[in-house]
Amino acid sequence: MSLRGLLQFVACLALMLPALAFASERTPKPDIIIANPGHCVAPTEIMRRNHPEMLLHQRDLTVHEGIRTTKYNLERCVACHASKTTDSVLGPKGFCQSCHAYAGVTLDCFECHASKPKLATGASQ
Amino acid sequence: MSSDEGLSRRGFLAISAAALGGVMLAPGIRLIEIAAARAPDQPASSKVRWGLLIDTNKCQTGCDDCVSACATENGIKSSGHPRTDSQWIRKIELKDMRNGRTHSVPVMCQHCAEPPCVLVCPTGASFKRADGIVLVDRHICIGCRYCMMACPYKARSFVAQELTDQNPDVPRGKGTVEGCTFCVQRVDRGQQPACVDACTKAGHNAMTFGDLNDPHSEIAQRVAQYATTAIRADLRTDPGVRYQGL
Numbered sequence: 185m186s187l188r189g190l191l192q193f194v195a196c197l198a199l200m201l202p203a204l205a206f207a208s209e210r211t212p213k214p215d216i217i218i219a220n221p222g223h224c225v226a227p228t229e230i231m232r233r234n235h236p237e238m239l240l241h242q243r244d245l246t247v248h249e250g251i252r253t254t255k256y257n258l259e260r261c262v263a264c265h266a267s268k269t270t271d272s273v274l275g276p277k278g279f280c281q282s283c284h285a286y287a288g289v290t291l292d293c294f295e296c297h298a299s300k301p302k303l304a305t306g307a308s309q
Numbered sequence: 310m311s312s313d314e315g316l317s318r319r320g321f322l323a324i325s326a327a328a329l330g331g332v333m334l335a336p337g338i339r340l341i342e343i344a345a346a347r348a349p350d351q352p353a354s355s356k357v358r359w360g361l362l363i364d365t366n367k368c369q370t371g372c373d374d375c376v377s378a379c380a381t382e383n384g385i386k387s388s389g390h391p392r393t394d395s396q397w398i399r400k401i402e403l404k405d406m407r408n409g410r411t412h413s414v415p416v417m418c419q420h421c422a423e424p425p426c427v428l429v430c431p432t433g434a435s436f437k438r439a440d441g442i443v444l445v446d447r448h449i450c451i452g453c454r455y456c457m458m459a460c461p462y463k464a465r466s467f468v469a470q471e472l473t474d475q476n477p478d479v480p481r482g483k484g485t486v487e488g489c490t491f492c493v494q495r496v497d498r499g500q501q502p503a504c505v506d507a508c509t510k511a512g513h514n515a516m517t518f519g520d521l522n523d524p525h526s527e528i529a530q531r532v533a534q535y536a537t538t539a540i541r542a543d544l545r546t547d548p549g550v551r552y553q554g555l
Binding site: 243245247248250251252253254262295296297298300301302 | 347349350351352353436438439440444446447448471472474475476477478480481482483485493497
């Protein structure tokens with residue numbers, strides 16, 4: 185086989201790999217329990233890719249300027265996405281932690297922010 | 310989930326509150342300051358300067374209603390290490406040794422117009438909001454504690470222990486510096502800080518919160534009428550917290 189042919193074969197194989205991987209049952213997937221599917225502030229594909237930027241932008245507006253709109257509010261994310269069994273977005277099957285663990289991305293938000301909705305923590309208004 | 314619905318409802322409530330609160334109780338004294346009713350999508354305005362006036366003649370020795378209300382609102386609990394526990398507000402007992410006169414006063418972040426903590430912060434985490442509230446952006450605080458050294462009022466604390474079960478409105482965490490925020494989450498909703506609320510509800514009325522820039526507000530009128538003191542006025546930090554009768 186010529187070098188060019190070999191390269192073409194390798195390229196084809198590389199292109200097919202993701203499709204093969206997703207077709208396979210052996211690929212691990214995050215084990216998430218979604219409490220309220222389909223009610224988010226943007227379509228799922230946009231949320232999956234852009235939720236860090238949304239939260240980052242909102243956090244600066246809120247902390248520095250006192251703008252407290254509710255659309256990209258982390259408190260509301262937690263209120264809606266908290267598991268109905270554990271009342272939290274953390275935990276092995278929790279909405280935030282399960283996917284972050286799968287993707288290997290550190291999840292720092294909840295070292296400071298509450299991972300449970302307001303009523304569940306019993307905090308005062 | 311539509312945010313527009315929530316906004317319009319909140320906006321309506323804010324306007325209603327402004328209309329109700331605008332009713333004059335006495336000349337120049339309103340139930341709620343109109344300036345407090347800011348829409349959630351509006352940034353804090355530099356036309357407002359939030360201030361707190363503490364009447365030391367009314368503040369009782371041994372009363373810590375303001376301290377406990379602060380702890381409840383902001384989720385401050387003892388970690389079992391009293392020397393490093395966070396302290397956003399504390400009661401100070403003062404005694405003039407010449408004549409025996411005593412004062413008991415709460416001291417918290419004085420929300421200076423010229424805050425030394427902001428000057429020294431190497432990351433910009435310590436900052437003053439447009440309406441005069443001095444805050445720590447704990448997303449960019451590296452926990453160096455320069456601000457704690459610079460503050461002449463010992464108003465800031467470092468969180469040395471891991472925290473759990475924070476109040477959803479008041480995120481707090483290990484490795485960052487924190488201090489009194491004038492209950493910014495409440496102020497942005499048009500409410501008063503928790504300490505002021507507790508003091509008023511208990512009938513002490515030793516604390517008055519409001520806009521120092523609004524000549525019609527109760528606090529501005531009292532500051533104009535009575536002699537008030539800033540702690541360590543010699544440092545020219547121009548605090549937003551002022552003391553009457555000290």
